[in-house]
Amino acid sequence: MKSPPTSSRAPRVADKQKLENQLCFALYSTLLGVNKVYRGLLREFDLTYPQYLVMLVLWERDQINVSEICEQLYLETTTLTPLLKRLETRGLISRRRSAEDERQVIVGLTEEGRALRQQLKHVPDCLGAAMGGSLDDVVELRDKLTKVRSKLFQAA
Template sequence: MPSKRPSAQSFDAPAADPLALDEQLCFTLYSTMLSLNKVYRGLLRDLDLTYLQYLVMLVLWEQDGVNVSEICTRLALETTTLTPLLKRLEARGLIQRVRSASDERQVIVSLTAEGRALRSRAKALPSCVAQAMELPPKEIAKLRSQLLTLRANLDKNA
């Protein structure tokens, strides 16, 4: 059996309990996301959007006229979660949903003029969130890259 080189931590402190809540990466990510959502909630209040509605708007601001299944894929959401959300955005006059002329099973989601105009009001959000993180831009980019790698590895091994 190959011997593992002990980590520096094993010399300085007793081994942590692997089942301690504070040792769980999953809890650290979960509680961090709760904190991040609190920041977004405050910022999105002025736009009268929920966080998930904001994510849908981000997808549409990137590419207008997207079918529902593409939005579901981009946001890792089920249609049953997305449909009521789209209905609320449509009721607010930010989007419109139209059945595809070539395939009636597909619903195409497009921005209205009001939905496009909302983009300019949302432009400051990323910098406000970055400011709340109190991290330099390079650290934020590095963290994002690490999380993307982690997500890809988890998806591959799920």
């Protein structure tokens, strides 16, 4: 088959509809791989990747409300509320209504949740090793994705 487009020559519709030519599919399938690696690492702590992301947010800043976590993780509250409930059931976080504004729910770390940070500090390095590439490459890729993300959320 013809090689994928690598020049400025405008690709044809048929080429655009080829799976491997699509950046979106590369994103989608790479994330499947990311999740597979995380599952291997987090399973023993009875955590999923989205739950781990919530913990990352809280390890950086304790006692924040649900909508702030939603903003940072680009998630809807309909996704986050059940997720937080599971973490609360696990004893890793606590939730309470804000005294100042009872519409808001404040999410905080428990002692167990705080202690987990140290136990999971090896995880980023494991992912880095699994992904390969130099630090500079990774940073550049991350920054380019971040730009694409901004554009996508503007367009949506």
